[in-house]
Amino acid sequence: MNPQEVQEAAAEDRLDQACAWIARLRSDTISSADRRAFAAWMSESSANRQAFDEMSELWGDLGALSHLPLDELYPESAPSAEHRSSDKPITTKARSSNTDTTGWNLPQWLMGGSAVAACLGIALWIGNQWLQQAPVQQQMYTTAVGETRTVALPDGSEVKLNTNSELIVNFSRGERRTQLLRGEAFFDVARQTSRPFTVEAGSANIRVLGTQFNVERNPENTRVSVTGGVVAVSEARADSGLQPESVKLVRNQKVSVSNSGLSDVGHTSADEALDWTRGQLVFDETPLSEALEELNRYLKVPAAASAAISDKPLSGTFELTDPETTLAAIVTALDLAQDQSDPNLTLLSAKPN
Numbered sequence: 001m002n003p004q005e006v007q008e009a010a011a012e013d014r015l016d017q018a019c020a021w022i023a024r025l026r027s028d029t030i031s032s033a034d035r036r037a038f039a040a041w042m043s044e045s046s047a048n049r050q051a052f053d054e055m056s057e058l059w060g061d062l063g064a065l066s067h068l069p070l071d072e073l074y075p076e077s078a079p080s081a082e083h084r085s086s087d088k089p090i091t092t093k094a095r096s097s098n099t100d101t102t103g104w105n106l107p108q109w110l111m112g113g114s115a116v117a118a119c120l121g122i123a124l125w126i127g128n129q130w131l132q133q134a135p136v137q138q139q140m141y142t143t144a145v146g147e148t149r150t151v152a153l154p155d156g157s158e159v160k161l162n163t164n165s166e167l168i169v170n171f172s173r174g175e176r177r178t179q180l181l182r183g184e185a186f187f188d189v190a191r192q193t194s195r196p197f198t199v200e201a202g203s204a205n206i207r208v209l210g211t212q213f214n215v216e217r218n219p220e221n222t223r224v225s226v227t228g229g230v231v232a233v234s235e236a237r238a239d240s241g242l243q244p245e246s247v248k249l250v251r252n253q254k255v256s257v258s259n260s261g262l263s264d265v266g267h268t269s270a271d272e273a274l275d276w277t278r279g280q281l282v283f284d285e286t287p288l289s290e291a292l293e294e295l296n297r298y299l300k301v302p303a304a305a306s307a308a309i310s311d312k313p314l315s316g317t318f319e320l321t322d323p324e325t326t327l328a329a330i331v332t333a334l335d336l337a338q339d340q341s342d343p344n345l346t347l348l349s350a351k352p353n
Helices: 003-025 032-044 046-061 081-086 088-094 106-111 114-133 288-295 323-333
Strands: 137-142 149-152 158-161 166-171 176-188 197-201 204-208 212-217 222-228 231-235 246-249 253-258 280-287 303-305 313-319 336-342 345-350
Touching: 003 032, 003 046, 032 046, 137 158, 197 212, 204 212, 204 222, 222 231, 231 253, 246 253, 280 288, 288 303, 288 313, 288 323, 313 323, 323 336
Parallel strands: 176 197, 303 345
Antiparallel strands: 137 166, 149 158, 158 176, 166 176, 176 212, 197 204, 204 231, 212 222, 222 253, 231 246, 280 313, 336 345
């Protein structure tokens, strides 16, 4: 394992530890010993505090922290150095002669944060009133068939739109909200802990603080692939009485979300997730029906596979400069027959014996 892989493994381990602490802190049976152990873990390193802050932001949005007191868990109750520099009243109340390197006394935070919570409650109320009056910046970005486009967003984020895609961006002072109405997009999100970035895409809701990920919206599902950072993915809706499923993805992980729920988390790579940005499609044992979904974004006449061959695996790298030639190459590689009698659909099937 090289040094970079060691660092990534350590970072993922800290995120897992942070998730475990969130689960324990949500328990009705949490003890004083648990609180002291948590304070010790938070004091071990700034990396632990950062991991906990990141997971709290993500889990909080998914409703997992909704019943916890703010002075026990929510990151604003224990402000970072950046927050302290802009929020003097909370810093003054929180400081004591026995603080860690961040200027925050964790045991005091855990055992007696009611004054902080009161200040925070007032600040949140004032902030909500201000945000309700804040203007929302909305913009729509589209690409035609065969066109790709790179969009620079006002927060410093960048979005690459694939062919035949449509994205709506709504920015306010409190949130960065986007909707992928169709197509595919790669997001390189500028980190803003106080203003999360969300993407609505079909059956999926996606929330990040600052990371890189690809979203592919198809008629039957939405696929999310992460190339850097941490991404929270949840169902957009769930059956009555049920909580939407959610999952945390890290670098080189992917998941598919459909009306039937979340798939198992799979492995991916930057090459696989971002092949389209280089004018290529890369398939590795990909079911034919899934490969055709991607290729159809570029074809003038879409193609479909018959039920008998829909799961046939396809591997290879195909150029997108001439999608019709790419389709012909797939047909040849898998030894298939083409039926073009319907001018609106090319049907692929197994060749007769």
